[in-house]
Amino acid sequence: xxxxxxxVLLLGASGYLGTQLxxxxxxxxxxxxxxxxxxxxxxxxxxxxxxxxxxxxxxxxEKFRPNEIIWVMMSGQKEQKLIGxxxxxxxxxxxxxxxxxxxxxxxxxxxxxxxFTEEDEGMPLPRVNPLFGYVEAKRMGESWIRSRxxxxxxxxxGPIYGKNSEGIWDKRTSYMLENWxxxxxxxxxxxLFKSFLHVEDLASALHELVKSPHKGILHLxxxxxxxxxxxxxxxAVVHGLLxxxxxxxEISAEEAxxxxxxxxxxxxxxxxxxxxxTRFRRVPDLV
Numbered sequence: 001x002x003x004x005x006x007x008v009l010l011l012g013a014s015g016y017l018g019t020q021l022x023x024x025x026x027x028x029x030x031x032x033x034x035x036x037x038x039x040x041x042x043x044x045x046x047x048x049x050x051x052x053x054x055x056x057x058x059x060x061x062e063k064f065r066p067n068e069i070i071w072v073m074m075s076g077q078k079e080q081k082l083i084g085x086x087x088x089x090x091x092x093x094x095x096x097x098x099x100x101x102x103x104x105x106x107x108x109x110x111x112x113x114x115x116f117t118e119e120d121e122g123m124p125l126p127r128v129n130p131l132f133g134y135v136e137a138k139r140m141g142e143s144w145i146r147s148r149x150x151x152x153x154x155x156x157x158g159p160i161y162g163k164n165s166e167g168i169w170d171k172r173t174s175y176m177l178e179n180w181x182x183x184x185x186x187x188x189x190x191x192l193f194k195s196f197l198h199v200e201d202l203a204s205a206l207h208e209l210v211k212s213p214h215k216g217i218l219h220l221x222x223x224x225x226x227x228x229x230x231x232x233x234x235x236a237v238v239h240g241l242l243x244x245x246x247x248x249x250e251i252s253a254e255e256a257x258x259x260x261x262x263x264x265x266x267x268x269x270x271x272x273x274x275x276x277x278t279r280f281r282r283v284p285d286l287v
Contacts (some may be wrong), residue, residue, distance in 0.1 A: 005032040008210055009066035012073035013037060013046050016164055017035075017103070020203040021036050021072065022046075023165040028207065030066035034064055038073075038108035050132060051086030061093050066212050067140060069094070070101045079137035088143050091148045100153045102210060104142055106158045106195065112262025114225065115194060118156075118217040118271060126260030154217045158195035158267060161235070161283075170199065173235050180241055190229040190248040197221035198281050205278040208285040218272055222280040 008025055012018040013035025025033040036049040051057050051073070053274045069090065075082045088104075094100065108122030116122075122139060125132045161170040169177070179186050197220060205220050227236075231246040236243035256263050269280070 004029060005230055006068060006211070007031075007066045008033040008068045008070065009061075009064060010072065011034040011147040012071065013277075014073070014169060015072065017167050017199060017202060018202060020199050021070070024203045024207045025210070028211075031210070034060075034066075036060075037092045039129045047228045051089070052081055054085070057086065057089055058093060061090070066098065068099050068101065068214070070103075070206060070210065072103045074134070077133055080140070081206070082145075083137040084163040085143060089247065091144060093156045094149055094151075096151050097137075099153065100145060100149060100216070101155060101206065101211055102141060102145055104138045104154055104156045106156055106267055107131055107137060107262075107267040108139050108142070108156070109265045110135075110260075110262045112256075112264050114264030114266045115268050116117055116219070116265070117268045120219065122245060125262070128258070132137045132260070132278075135145055135253045144181035151215065153215055155206070156217065156219050156267060157197050157202060158221055158265065160197050160199050161231075162198040162200060164199050169282055172232070173239075176232055176235060177239065177244070180236070180245055183245075185245050185247050186210075187234060187247045187249050189234050189251050190227045191250050191263055192228050192261070193225045193266050194228070194231075195219075195221040195224065195266045195269070196226050196231055196283055201278060201280045205272070205276055212275075213229045214275060217276075219269050220268060220272055220280070221266040221269050222282045223273065224282045225264070231283060232257050 008031050010022055010033060013022040022035045023033055035046045037046040038050050049060060050057060061062035073082060109116045110123045110125045125135050142154055161171050202220060232246045233243040236246055
């Protein structure tokens, strides 16, 4: 007798990461996957859904009864509404049988000292930082999940890059290519560090984790940190460009404080290396 497929609900399936992940999940014959989108122009094979509207959201949950729910949605300045209303409704509906995989951000580590482990506590970004609302919503989401639903996996990641399954590049690479085509220089910091993560590798890890029993918090990506300057230069070389149009600058400690910029939010990936078969490529290995 054939075993029943695991039902997976992917919230945010039309986005840059969601598109890649949806393509991976739907290739797995052991999974029955439904993906959602929030725009009228999205693909026909996705369910149009605004999670901040509780009634249709709850109707979908009751009808599909997912075993695994993956939250890869993001909404920039509207993130607090997305978390406050959408995640709040989801957590009220879920029971111990439903596991939530919640993709969070390295931005919660506003102390900016780098090498953060899963046990490290984050701190709020200063309000002057343009990402304050987004990161604070993610912090709130993490706190709610940890206090209200034990069956969870919080996944913290740095900037995601690369070309996804529909040929869409990340916004940083797109910005770099546009400037090169226009003959413009790019000035980026050589002392602003992140753990950059390829979109294909993140989707592969999420697919692996959906089929695993893991719970708690996990940092995903290679054990490698890059400055924005080194990242852009390496991406220029990948595209066959001479990287001379990418100029370096440095953010002083005083400027970082005044603008609320954490200089190093790189993550320690040791735990992921131990428990996952997915291997995260380092930026120079990009093809």
